[in-house]
Amino acid sequence: MKIRLSSPRPLSPDRRGKGECFIPGLTSARRADAYARVREGGLRAVVAAISIAFLLPLLLSRPSHAQQQPPSSSRTVVIASKPFGESYLLAEMFAQVLEARGIRVDRRMGLGATEIAFGALRTGAIDVYPEYTGTGLTAILHEEPRGDAGAVFGRVSREFEARWGVHWLPPLGFENTYAIAVRKETARRYRLKTLSDLARASPQLTAGLTPDFIGRPDGLPGLTKAYGLRPRAVRSLVQAVKYRALAEGAVDVVDGYSTDGMLAKYDLAVLEDDRGFFPPYQAAAMVGPRLWREQPRAVAELARLSGRLDVATMRQLNRRLEVDGEPVGKVAADALREMGLLRGDSAPRASAGRAVADDGSFAGYVWARRGELMRNVMRHLLLVLVSLLAAVAVAVPAGVALERARPTAAEAAIRGAGVLQTIPSIALLAFMIPLLGIGVAPALVALWLYSLYPIIRNTYSGVRDAGPEAVQAARALGMSPGQVLRHVRLPLAAPLIMAGIRTAAVITVGTATLAAFIGAGGLGDPIVAGLALTDTRMILSGAIPAALLALLVDALLGLCERRVTPGGLR
């Protein structure tokens, strides 16, 4: 079975609306109160540790995504995808079509979700990404799905251009909509061709549906209303086990996506939506205002793909990508060659896909990608260190200052920092796109915001509760308030402050994987790509280093914590 690290459907277009995404390590951040490890001690080493950390980024290699803007005449076209396999594949095809014509391309694969990808497109942070008309209508325009495919395409083209100057190129030729599938044998036995047929036979059948589909109005509830579907039982199954459960006969009906590679793999019968219940989800390249204005040639090249991909082709390509585990670059190149859009000799450039040959072992896989892995690790460290240092620079003084404030005011301020933790990361990232675009800057700001709470909480508690007898004695013997803070409270609080920094650091190492959703790179890149392409090795090649990095950071800061503990308290 494939390993899934997150909610069950990375394979298909994101139609789920806001905030639903894979957010590694974030939930643990919400219990930051629990970290208080009450030991007390000296401040100098905190400062020392922080200074060392400041120097580290200087030693880091050049970030892999660092972009200098070339002269506008030959400006690099920024191509993005959303974090699922088909989106990667289409984006890769866009990229190769342009590259084959000598147009430079920058790939920002796996952007978090519709909000982030579209936000990036609208604000010019990216130039093009593949989107689905139904998603544009429901998730971006927030309109009820109605009308046929042509009407929906017309609606989104007009509205997007009018509102944002964003252009939908003519559809690629296939729809990726919901698909209800049964085993071929079931279809034969009950003579099922359409969803109306299924409704008739449904009392004899058990449905295995994703929890998402069971809940959405355009899922099971709507389907029940439109067709009078009454399955004998409905079982909630995650994506990862759904097809296997169907193949083994545990359930008879599943929900899927019309271009899903699994439909091809398990040789399933897809039932026709004869009443047109599911909204049309035509795939198309969506082009941002700047590319449209400044590089009509690139737009024209992209338009060559319009109408060239049918459902059967897409299903086969997705199968090669997701089931057979072929590299996305190769699948894209083969498809383009087939369409005559790529000459036979032009080799695809390495990309987010599995381009390198390997001996099948995980170690071999990782070794073959060691350069990329190191770049990801370095980028990850950069994100963690910079955001953490900025958080320390703000949260420690703030925690100290709050000790002087009224306790109720201080608690309110700290709770405010705590509330930041509860903002879904995708929502936060999406919110920042208009201000900071995509890439490293918004990721740093998000990570910074998420690290504030544990540090400010521990600093405040540590300084407030530091050795009450010692503080009283120091005051009574003539230390000024500043001296009490500097010579008594801070040294005694230092281990607790350091513990807060350590907590924040470990959380940040985990949370930094979400930077991949906004094109900032790091170890989240292989995780997001691996999830999208159902490639366990790729996921692990990001997840294992991230876990090791968390352990390493924890151990290093543990040493710092010991060092800042004053001798008299060790």
Next chain:
Amino acid sequence: MADDPTPGVLAARGVSKRYGQSVALDGVSLEVRAGECVALVGESGSGKTTLLRCFNRMTEIDSGSVRVDGADVSTADPVELRRRVGYVPQEGGLLPHWTVLRNVALVPWLRKDAEAPRRAAEALEWVGLDPGRFGARWPRELSGGQRQRVAIARALAASPRIVLLDEPFGALDAITRAELQTSFDALRRRLGITAVFVTHDLHEAALLADRIAVLRHGRIEQVASTDALTSSPATDYVRDLLARSRMVAA
């Protein structure tokens, strides 16, 4: 140091202090003459610690006046005042992250005294601790009696003329306490220090103090020498206190 009639080195006049609804001090007056040792005796909550801490302005009083060396403390810089007045807190209050020598050198160091380490070493010797043996230790490495000695040394290191002590021997076992009482008494007399100390032990007060002030509910019941107190207790409360302590007049 002056001739009669002089105000005391320490003088509280009509001092009142409330904490919320509860009255800690209710019009208390007390004078302490130079070189004198006065014990503040009373039950928990009688106001004795609050009164003690008026003299280094750790207690901000509501009304009345407190003078130290003739100067009103309400107009004095509290930090400067505290560096002039020695203080021994309950349970020592040593800074746990500082060595013994650094703890003892605290006040001279605060006063920017270049000879702070030498003064600290000297003060350690006064209280019977070898600076070479104990100076580099951490407070947690000391016994309770040693910690209390260090706290006394710390109060004396800057050679203050006035020392305030808050139940300085309260947490010690009987033998250690007796030892420390004796050595403190000798040291105080040798250095000619004016001292006020808080205790709930009338025997300790009788042993160390020239005069005893008995406090109850934030008021002073009686201030007198041990002999005067035992021979003519001013109130029933004082009489009871003496009886309970088996210190009835001979």
